[in-house]
Amino acid sequence: MAACAPLRGHANFVFCLAFCPRTNLLASGSFDESLRLWDLRTGQCIRAIPAHSEPITTLAFNGDGSLLATGSYDGLIRLWDVAGMGQCLKTIQEEGVPPVSCVRWAPNNRYLLAASLDSAVRLWDPISSRRMRTLRGHSNSRFCASTVFLAGENYRSTSDGISGNKNRNGFYDKTGKRRQLIACGGEEGKISLWDLESKTLVQELGGHKDLVLSLDAHPFSDKFVSGGSSIINTTSGSGALGDSKSGVEQLTGDFSLRFWSEHQNPQG
Numbered sequence: 001m002a003a004c005a006p007l008r009g010h011a012n013f014v015f016c017l018a019f020c021p022r023t024n025l026l027a028s029g030s031f032d033e034s035l036r037l038w039d040l041r042t043g044q045c046i047r048a049i050p051a052h053s054e055p056i057t058t059l060a061f062n063g064d065g066s067l068l069a070t071g072s073y074d075g076l077i078r079l080w081d082v083a084g085m086g087q088c089l090k091t092i093q094e095e096g097v098p099p100v101s102c103v104r105w106a107p108n109n110r111y112l113l114a115a116s117l118d119s120a121v122r123l124w125d126p127i128s129s130r131r132m133r134t135l136r137g138h139s140n141s142r143f144c145a146s147t148v149f150l151a152g153e154n155y156r157s158t159s160d161g162i163s164g165n166k167n168r169n170g171f172y173d174k175t176g177k178r179r180q181l182i183a184c185g186g187e188e189g190k191i192s193l194w195d196l197e198s199k200t201l202v203q204e205l206g207g208h209k210d211l212v213l214s215l216d217a218h219p220f221s222d223k224f225v226s227g228g229s230s231i232i233n234t235t236s237g238s239g240a241l242g243d244s245k246s247g248v249e250q251l252t253g254d255f256s257l258r259f260w261s262e263h264q265n266p267q268g
Contacts (some may be wrong), residue, residue: 007038009045015057020082022065027082029056032141033232035070047086047120051101052076057144058102063109069126071100077114079126092129094122101144113182115140115147121184123196137201138184143229145185146215150193185212189254190228191218209254228254235266 019026024047026038035051038044051147054073061068061082067089068080076096079090098118105112112124112131119140180196191205191212191268205226214227 005043007043007046009036010034010114012055013162015055016058018061018068020061020065020068023065025065025082027059027061027068029059029070031055033072035059035068035102037079037082049080049086051080051082051088057100060103060105060112062105069103069105069112071103071114073117075099075100077103077112078240090126090129092116092124092126094120094131101140102146104148113147113149114130115145115184117141117144119186121147121182121194133196133199135182135184135194135199135201138152138190139187139188139195140184140186143187143211145187145211145213147182147184148215148217148224149183150217150222161257172255183215183217185215187211189228191215191260205260207258208256210252219262223259225256226260228256228258230254 007028010028010030012030014028014030016029017026024040026040028036028038033050033052033055035049035056036045037047039046049085051070052072052074056070056072058071059068065193066081066083067081070078070080075093077100078088081087081088081089092112094116096118098116098120100114100116102115103112108124112126112151114124115121117140119138120137121135122131124130125132181202182194182196184192186192189206189208189210189212192201193203194200195202195204208226208228211229212226213229215224217224224235
């Protein structure tokens with residue numbers, strides 16, 4: 001695999017990226033508060049949009065690539081017309097405008113899932129801007145953690161690392177009806193799972209030692225993956241990261257990937 005020519009244009013570091021599922025577009029969001037759309041065939045930036053008033057933290061295309069959702073530290077979720085002129089079609093915000101850390105389209109592309117730094121995950125109807133669900137019970141107020149829809153069928157809490165409500169049929173309720181579960185990382189080494197219909201926190205998956213900021217779910221199976229992170233404690237000083245003169249007092253934590261699957265313990 002060879003490296004392609006770099007795409008340049010942002011004035012600050014790039015925080016999030018998303019490929020369009022149907023075209024040759026790539027979207028990038030930056031701490032320079034801009035959204036850029038790139039044509040991967042030519043390597044040219046076809047649109048540079050001053051999208052938010054604070055750094056952009058998250059991007060997500062819908063299934064047909066016609067809409068792009070962005071989230072930012074300014075607390076706004078915005079929908080962009082990718083197929084047209086790149087106009088902002090909708091702005092969604094929660095009362096108090098907590099910073100948005102992650103947005104995901106629902107599998108049916110009708111709803112948006114958004115995690116924010118007030119320890120909440122919300123489901124939005126992007127057409128009406130109506131908040132459909134608010135999920136709470138995890139800790140996420142400082143770092144951008146991911147949230148995902150889970151697509152499995154019959155997740156079972158077999159790991160010793162699971163605490164809380166040890167429901168043995170996570171994807172089905174007592175009547176046999178299939179649930180839609182939502183997962184979100186957090187700042188206490190746990191992954192929280194909610195039943196979207198009842199808004200109930202049904203499981204907490206342990207195993208990570210520190211922050212859990214990265215999550216992704218397989219689109220067709222019950223599997224999902226989580227990534228551990230760490231808090232860096234610093235003292236005064238200067239120099240390169242990792243250098244004893246840099247002021248880094250401690251760099252410890254969990255840098256593992258853990259795979260979660262139906263009937264299995266976490267691997268990793």
